[in-house]
Structure formats: C-alpha cells, structure tokens
Amino acid sequence: MRTVDELRTALDYRDAPVTPPAGALIARAHRRRVVRRRTLLAAGTAAVAAPAVAFGLAPVRGGGARPAAAQVLDRAAGVAAGGPEPARGGTVWFTETGYEELRLTTPETGGRAFLTAQRFTTRVWLALPDRQRYDQEAAPPAVAESDLAAWVAAGRPPLTGPATVTDDPGTKDTWQLLLDDELGGTSADLRREAELLGRLPTGPAGLAAWLRRRLTDDSAGRSLVQWCPIDAGSCGVDAKLFHAAAALLAAPLAEPALRSGLFRVLARLPGVRLGGTTTDGTTTDGTTTDGAGRRATVVSVTMGQLRHELFFDPDRATLLGTRQVLVTTPADPDDPQWTGAVAGTAVRSVLYLRSRTVSAIGATA
Amino acid sequence: MGSRGAAAPAEVEFTEFVSVHYDRLLHIADLIVGDRGRAEDLLQTVLVRTFLRWSAIDAAHRFGYVRAALVRGRIDWWRRLSSRERPVPVAADVHAVPDHAGLVADRDMVQRALSRLTRRERAVVVLRYYEDLSEAAIARELGLARGTVKSACARALGKLRVAPEFAFVGEERS
Numbered sequence: 001m002r003t004v005d006e007l008r009t010a011l012d013y014r015d016a017p018v019t020p021p022a023g024a025l026i027a028r029a030h031r032r033r034v035v036r037r038r039t040l041l042a043a044g045t046a047a048v049a050a051p052a053v054a055f056g057l058a059p060v061r062g063g064g065a066r067p068a069a070a071q072v073l074d075r076a077a078g079v080a081a082g083g084p085e086p087a088r089g090g091t092v093w094f095t096e097t098g099y100e101e102l103r104l105t106t107p108e109t110g111g112r113a114f115l116t117a118q119r120f121t122t123r124v125w126l127a128l129p130d131r132q133r134y135d136q137e138a139a140p141p142a143v144a145e146s147d148l149a150a151w152v153a154a155g156r157p158p159l160t161g162p163a164t165v166t167d168d169p170g171t172k173d174t175w176q177l178l179l180d181d182e183l184g185g186t187s188a189d190l191r192r193e194a195e196l197l198g199r200l201p202t203g204p205a206g207l208a209a210w211l212r213r214r215l216t217d218d219s220a221g222r223s224l225v226q227w228c229p230i231d232a233g234s235c236g237v238d239a240k241l242f243h244a245a246a247a248l249l250a251a252p253l254a255e256p257a258l259r260s261g262l263f264r265v266l267a268r269l270p271g272v273r274l275g276g277t278t279t280d281g282t283t284t285d286g287t288t289t290d291g292a293g294r295r296a297t298v299v300s301v302t303m304g305q306l307r308h309e310l311f312f313d314p315d316r317a318t319l320l321g322t323r324q325v326l327v328t329t330p331a332d333p334d335d336p337q338w339t340g341a342v343a344g345t346a347v348r349s350v351l352y353l354r355s356r357t358v359s360a361i362g363a364t365a
Numbered sequence: 366m367g368s369r370g371a372a373a374p375a376e377v378e379f380t381e382f383v384s385v386h387y388d389r390l391l392h393i394a395d396l397i398v399g400d401r402g403r404a405e406d407l408l409q410t411v412l413v414r415t416f417l418r419w420s421a422i423d424a425a426h427r428f429g430y431v432r433a434a435l436v437r438g439r440i441d442w443w444r445r446l447s448s449r450e451r452p453v454p455v456a457a458d459v460h461a462v463p464d465h466a467g468l469v470a471d472r473d474m475v476q477r478a479l480s481r482l483t484r485r486e487r488a489v490v491v492l493r494y495y496e497d498l499s500e501a502a503i504a505r506e507l508g509l510a511r512g513t514v515k516s517a518c519a520r521a522l523g524k525l526r527v528a529p530e531f532a533f534v535g536e537e538r539s
Binding site: 018021026106161 | 376379380383384387388391392395396400401402403405409412413416417471472474475478490491494495497522525531
C-alpha cells in the first residue's frame with residue numbers, strides 16, 4: 001500500500017449481498033419488549049406486595065434460592081471468606097479455560113446457515129499491575145449431527161469460525177476487559193479493573209444492587225451487546241446476574257470477601273436450585289461431575305428455554321465452570337437460531353481448567 | 366414474524382433504515398470485528414436495541430448512533446465466551462455475484478492486514494478511511510482525545526504500509 005487512497009479502495013471490498021433481516025429484528029425487539037414489561041410488572045407487584053408482608057401476609061414462597069441451594073451456597077460463602085488471597089502486583093497469574101459453543105454458522109459464500117459446535121482453549125496471563133496476554137486456540141467448527149445431512153446435501157460449503165489468535169497488547173490499547181463479557185463497559189484496562197474489584201461492595205444486598213444496576217444499564221455504548229444465545233426471555237436480569245457472579249468468581253483478582261459475597265448473592269437469587277437436572281432441589285445435594293471429570297456441586301436457575309448452571313468445588317469454593325442447556329426444543333418458526341437443537345443440548349459451556357501463578361508470561365507451569 | 370396488521374410508523378421507518386443501511390453497517394462491523402458471523406451478531410444485536418429506543422434517537426443521527434454503538438461496544442468477539450441471538454439474513458440473488466472466490470480473497474487479504482492492528486487502531490482506520498470521518502469526529506465517536514486518534518492513526522498507517530497484504534495491493538493497482 002502506498003497511498004491512503006489505496007487503503008480506502010482496499011477497505012471497500014465487495015461483500016456477498018444479503019437481504020437485511022429487518023422483520024426478524026423487529027419481531028425480536030417486540031419479544032424483548034414483552035420481557036421488559038413483564039419484568040416491570042413483576043417489580044410493581046413486588047412493590048405492592050411489600051406492605052402486605054409488613055402486615056403478615058407474606059407470599060407462600062419468598063425470594064431467594066431454594067432452601068437447600070441457599071444452604072450449600074452460604075456454606076461455600078463461608079469457605080470462600082477464608083480462601084487464598086488474590087493475585088498481587090509483581091506476580092503473573094495464568095488461567096486456562098475450555099469453552100464450547102453451539103451456534104449457526106453461515107458459509108462464506110452465503111446461503112443457508114448450519115448448526116455447528118466449536119471448541120476453544122483460552123490461556124490468559126495477567127502480569128500485575130497492568131500487563132496481559134491472551135492466547136485462544138480454536139478448533140474448526142464441526143457441523144452438528146442434526147444438520148449434517150443438510151450440510152452434505154448443500155455440497156459441504158466451507159464453514160469458518162473465530163480463528164486461533166495470540167494477542168499480546170502489552171500495557172496499552174487493551175480494549176478487552178476481563179469482565180466486559182458479563183458486565184459491559186466496566187473498566188478500561190487491567191489496572192482499573194483491579195481497582196474496581198477492590199472497591200465493589202461485598203455485602204450480598206449491596207453487591208446484588210450494584211450488579212443489577214450495571215446489568216440493566218441500557219445507555220449507548222455500554223451494555224449494548226447481550227450474550228443471550230436465544231430469546232431474551234431466557235436471559236432475564238437474574239440469569240445475567242447469575243453469569244456475572246460467575247465471571248467475578250473466576251477473576252483471579254477477586255478478594256476472599258468479594259468471592260464470599262458473590263456466593264451469598266447467588267444464595268439470595270430467586271429460582272436458584274441445587275442440581276442441574278432435578279425439578280426439586282431438595283431431592284439432591286447437587287453433587288455431580290463437571291465436564292473435566294471433577295467432583296462438583298452444581299446450582300442452576302431456569303429462565304425461558306435455558307437452564308443456566310454453575311459448577312463449583314464445594315471444598316475450596318472455587319468456580320469450575322458454567323453451562324447453558326436448552327430445556328425445551330425451540331419451535332419459533334421465526335427464530336432459526338437453534339434449528340435442530342433439542343432439549344438437553346448444551347449450547348454454551350465454560351470449564352475453568354487451571355489457575356495459578358507462573359514465572360513469566362507464556363509459562364504454564 | 367406473524368401478521369400484526371398495519372405496521373406501526375416506527376416499524377416502517379426502521380425497516381427502511383435497515384434496508385438502506387444494513388450492507389454498509391455490516392461492512393463496518395466486519396472491518397471492526399474481523400469475522401463475518403460475529404459482525405452479524407454484533408450488528409443485529411445493536412439494531413434490536415436501536416429499535417427499542419427508536420423514538421428517542423434523532424432521525425438525523427440514527428446511522429451515527431448505530432455506528433457508534435458498533436465501534437464503542439468494545440466487544441472482542443473472538444474472545445467473548447458467549448454466543449448470542451442472531452437472525453440469519455437470507456442470501457440475496459447469488460447469481461448477481463459471479464465471483465465469490467474473488468470476494469472472499471479480497472476480504473481475507475484486508476482482514477489479514479487489519480489483524481496486525483490493535484483494536485483501537487483498527488477502529489480508527491475504519492472510521493477514518495472507510496467512513497471518511499475527520500479526526501475530531503472520530504475522537505467524539507470513540508470518546509478519545511484528538512491527539513490519541515491522530516497517533517493511533519499514524520501508528521496504524523505505519524503498520525499497514527509494511528503489511529505484505531497491502532504491499533501486494535499497491536503493486537497490483539498502481
């Protein structure tokens with residue numbers, strides 16, 4: 001490239017044309033509006049119910065997790081409070097995460113999208129106070145069994161997903177924020193993120209209120225992008241809070257008091273129950289095996305068509321993973337998102353595999 | 366979608382807006398994100414949010430609003446541990462595009478060159494040389510100091526000048 005005009009020409013490469021999906025976007029926006037109205041209605045109902053509680057007319061079921069789940073989570077909060085100190089300045093903290101997602105992938109040449117699964121291994125080094133590096137190893141997307149015949153019939157069009165990447169931005173230009181996935185626009189760099197974690201409230205009420213404010217902030221440029229893999233009704237604010245708590249629990253910079261507070265927030269979150277598959281949390285102690293074969297306690301909350309699951313080590317109160325599982329087979333003809341995916345399918349799973357201090361950026365042992 | 370009778374004015378306006386601007390916005394998102402599927406994710410999520418706030422956004426600034434949301438979302442899509450809702454656009458008349466391989470090659474070449482930039486540099490380059498915004502306008506859109514935009518732009522151009530992908534473009538088109 002010799003001139004900026006050549007750059008302009010290069011950037012203006014031709015794309016394969018698509019028909020804008022305005023109708024589908026409007027339909028989705030209407031569904032989201034309905035959810036928002038329901039949320040407001042629920043909030044209004046709660047406000048009306050509050051005086052009734054004062055007069056001894058408490059509802060049959062109060063807020064918060066099911067008793068068995070609350071008990072286990074409160075116990076984990078106690079363990080977390082006495083847990084190890086977080087990563088400190090002068091140390092390099094290494095984490096390794098396994099991640100798999102199910103999604104529709106459109107061939108480069110356009111046409112019908114196919115349901116695919118793609119696995120990633122992400123390695124992150126945090127050299128406190130302000131340096132970081134990310135490596136992401138991506139396996140090629142694999143067409144899901146349910147869509148394989150259609151993909152073969154279409155001539156096996158090439159499907160690509162996010163690629164293997166190494167990103168070593170040093171201390172500058174680090175736009176990606178460790179917590180931005182769940183909290184959106186939380187901070188600007190690692191140093192500020194550490195500062196934020198240090199001043200978050202640790203009491204469950206204050207922490208939950210802070211998280212709710214953050215997660216419901218719709219102002220432009222903040223949490224515009226949502227992570228929900230399906231309809232908005234499956235990812236209400238309680239589900240977002242559930243995942244935000246998981247993201248904070250996974251942060252190596254979180255103090256024991258904050259980690260303890262997060263377990264207490266989960267213990268007070270409506271609808272949280274022990275176990276990932278049972279309908280009544282009181283019938284199980286929530287013990288299971290996670291995707292890496294580790295003994296774990298699982299708690300879950302179901303919203304809409306998704307069950308959101310969180311796996312943790314009950315002895316050390318450390319996060320082991322999260323999953324989102326379809327509880328119904330989506331049947332909305334306007335929503336092609338999960339064509340062929342049936343109830344019980346995990347659409348997104350994260351496994352926290354390793355977390356330790358290492359000698360230098362790039363070292364894993 | 367289902368039938369809802371006569372479309373509300375906002376729906377009509379939004380549909381027209383999307384029809385007119387979708388391709389350009391998707392191109393911007395593609396340049397910013399570097400992955401077509403993720404770019405569609407980002408754009409469509411931003412458009413849904415935009416529709417929900419439609420009446421509150423000045424009609425003259427709707428394109429800028431969506432563009433700002435795209436570049437200020439500050440979401441690194443390859444690293445995001447998530448997937449999200451995505452209405453899938455219907456492929457238009459594929460016969461209108463005789464050379465898909467050529468399109469893919471052009472796109473890949475540009476994306477490989479852009480991948481040499483930081484995310485901030487990438488956004489600045491896209492806004493400066495694809496959207497033809499001034500440095501002051503970019504500074505406002507990204508919430509940066511003008512000097513930061515200028516230096517990011519200079520750094521990015523320096524990297525692109527020596528990028529082998531663009532060296533090839535220069536030789537071929539000169």
